Each structure stands twice: as structure tokens, then as C-alpha cells.
Amino acid sequence: xxxxxxxxxxxxxxxxxxxxxxxxxFFIENQTTRLVLQIVPIVFLLLILQFFRNPKRLSNNNFDExxxxxxxxxxxxxxxxxKEYFKEDRIQVSIFMSPINVHVTRYPASGVVQYSxxxxxxxxxxxxxxxSEENERTSVVIKTPKFGDILYRQIAGAMAxxxxxxxxxxxxxxxxxxxxxxxxxxxxxxFLPLKSDITVKLNQKVKGAITCVATINDYDEKG
Numbered sequence: 167x168x169x170x171x172x173x174x175x176x177x178x179x180x181x182x183x184x185x186x187x188x189x190x191x192f193f194i195e196n197q198t199t200r201l202v203l204q205i206v207p208i209v210f211l212l213l214i215l216q217f218f219r220n221p222k223r224l225s226n227n228n229f230d231e232x233x234x235x236x237x238x239x240x241x242x243x244x245x246x247x248x249k250e251y252f253k254e255d256r257i258q259v260s261i262f263m264s265p266i267n268v269h270v271t272r273y274p275a276s277g278v279v280q281y282s283x284x285x286x287x288x289x290x291x292x293x294x295x296x297x298s299e300e301n302e303r304t305s306v307v308i309k310t311p312k313f314g315d316i317l318y319r320q321i322a323g324a325m326a327x328x329x330x331x332x333x334x335x336x337x338x339x340x341x342x343x344x345x346x347x348x349x350x351x352x353x354x355x356x357f358l359p360l361k362s363d364i365t366v367k368l369n370q371k372v373k374g375a376i377t378c379v380a381t382i383n384d385y386d387e388k389g
Contacts, residue, residue: 167219167220167221167222168215168218168219168220171218171330171347171349175214175218176214176215176218179210179211179214180211182207183207183208183210183211186203186204186207187203187204187207187208190203190204191204216266217265217266217269218269219268220268220270220344221268223272223342223373223374223375223376224342224375227276227340227341227342228341229275229276229310229311229312230312230381230382230383231275231378231379231380231381232274232275232313232316232356232358232362232378232379232380232381233272233274233275233341233342233374233375233376233377233378233379234261234274234366234372234373234374234375234376234377234378234379235261235271235272235273235274235318235345235354235356235374236261236263236267236268236269236270236271236272236354236372236374237263237267237268237269237270237372237373237374238261238262238263238264238267238353238354238371238372239261239262239264239369239370239371239372240259240260240261240366240367240368240369240370240371240372241260241261241262241353241368241369242258242259242260242355242368243257243258243259243260243364243366243367243368244257244258245257245258245360246258246357248317248357250305250317251281251305251307251315251317252315252317252357255360256317256357256358256359256360257357257358257359257360257362257364257380258355258356258357258358259355259356259358259364259366259379259380260353260354260355260356261353261354261355261356261372262353263348263352263353263354268374269347269348269349269352270344270346270347270374271318271320271331271344271345271346271347271348271354271374272342272343272344272345272374272375273308273333273339273340273341273342273343273345274308274316274318274341274356274379275308275310275313275316275341276308276310276311276339276340276341277308277309277310277311277338277339278308278309278336278337278338278339279306279307279308279309279333279334279335279336279337279338279339280307280308280309280315280335281305281306281307281317281335282304282305282306282307282331282333282334282335283304283305284303284304284329284331285302285303285304285305286302287301287302287303287322301321301322302321302322302329303319303320303321303322303329304319304320304329304331304346305317305318305319306318306319306320306331306333306345308333308339312382313358313359313362313380313382314359316356316357316358316359317356317357318354318355318356318357319354319355319356319357320346320348320352320354321348321352321353321354321355322348322352328348328349329346329347329348329349329352330346330347330348330349331345331346332344332345332346333345333346341375342374342375356379356380358379358380359382361382362380362381362382363380363381363382363383364379364380365378365379365380365381366378366379
């Protein structure tokens with residue numbers, strides 16, 4: 167199953183590859199050259215297909231857990247001052263996606279979208295400390311029953327040139343549902359309440375809508 171954001175590029179690449187393979191078969195006499203001209207575009211098509219894959223993930227809608235919004239590796243767990251929306255300290259959990267990871271963004275929790283904003287910006291490498299504030303990005307805040315407001319931020323990387331965000335203010339969203347897509351390498355940051363119990367570790371590999379990132383107990387939501 168492939169993500170809808172890849173339909174155009176997959177079809178375009180398929181027809182180009184098919185054309186190259188057929189032309190090489192008809193007009194290139196040298197067998198080695200012909201095979202190279204046919205194999206290279208086919209490998210490129212396979213890479214495009216694996217990048218836009220969209221495996222079906224089913225979550226249990228657990229209000230006591232925050233699930234990973236993307237596939238990737240945890241590259242940061244730290245207390246930071248979140249200045250865009252909360253303007254207070256939060257626990258930041260950052261997940262880096264390499265080009266071979268599934269790049270679908272999924273809602274980390276169920277709730278109502280309170281805030282959704284796109285920010286143009288730079289294209290620093292996604293693991294750069296300033297990428298969360300200076301790169302092209304989108305910020306989405308979800309009001310949840312147990313954690314209160316949580317924020318996740320899609321961040322473009324050095325290769326990423328398009329962020330797709332489906333969240334709109336007022337939407338009721340379900341944990342694990344498709345929330346968007348980031349093309350060709352990037353990162354997602356989560357900003358959680360300080361009382362959250364983080365259940366992942368640095369350098370741990372996580373799967374979107376499957377891996378629990380944080381839990382919370384006896385949290386008295388305010389506001």
C-alpha cells in the first residue's frame with residue numbers, strides 16, 4: 167500500500183522507467199550497456215516505491231499513552247522551553263527519519279486540534295539543534311483527555327522540500343490516523359507535559375502508531 171502523496175511521482179517514474187527500458191531494448195545493441203540502462207532505472211523505481219510505502223497500522227486509542235508519530239530513531243529527550251505555543255518548559259522527544267524509513271506522520275494521540283501552523287524556513291540537516299526552530303516546519307497542538315495539550319512538529323531536513331500536514335484547527339482526530347507526510351528525510355519533535363513518563367531511550371528505533379513514547383498517571387489537566 168502506498169501513500170496518496172506519492173501517487174503522482176510513482177506513476178510518472180513508472181512511465182519514464184518503462185520508456186527507458188523499452189527504448190534500451192530496441193536501440194542498444196551492446197548487451198552490457200543495455201542491461202545497465204534497464205537495471206538502474208528499475209532500481210530507482212523500487213526506491214521510490216519503498217519510500218512512499220504506507221503500512222497499515224492499528225492503534226488501540228489508549229488515552230494513557232502517547233504513541234510515536236513516525237518511524238525512526240529517537241535522537242533527543244530533553245527538557246526545553248517551548249516558545250511558539252506553550253511558552254513554558256516541556257519534555258521534547260525528537261525522532262529522526264532516514265530516507266529508508268516510512269515517512270507517514272500519524273497522530274500521536276486522540277483529541278481535538280487546537281492549533282495548526284506552517285512556518286517557512288531553512289533546510290538545515292534534520293539532526294541540527296536549531297532545525298526545530300529555523301527549518302521549514304509545521305506545528306500541531308492536540309488537546310487530549312489525559313495529557314492536556316501536546317504539540318508535535320514536522321521538520322524538513324536537508325533533503326526534504328515538502329511537508330504535508332492534514333491537521334486543521336477544530337478537527338477531532340484519532341490516535342494512529344494519517345496526519346501528513348514529509349518527503350525525503352526529516353524529523354518530528356514531540357513536546358509533552360513535564361509530568362509525562364518517557365518510555366523510550368536515546369537511539370531507540372520506534373514505529374509510528376505502535377511504539378509508546380510516554381505515559382502519564384494522575385495528571386490533573388488544566389485548561
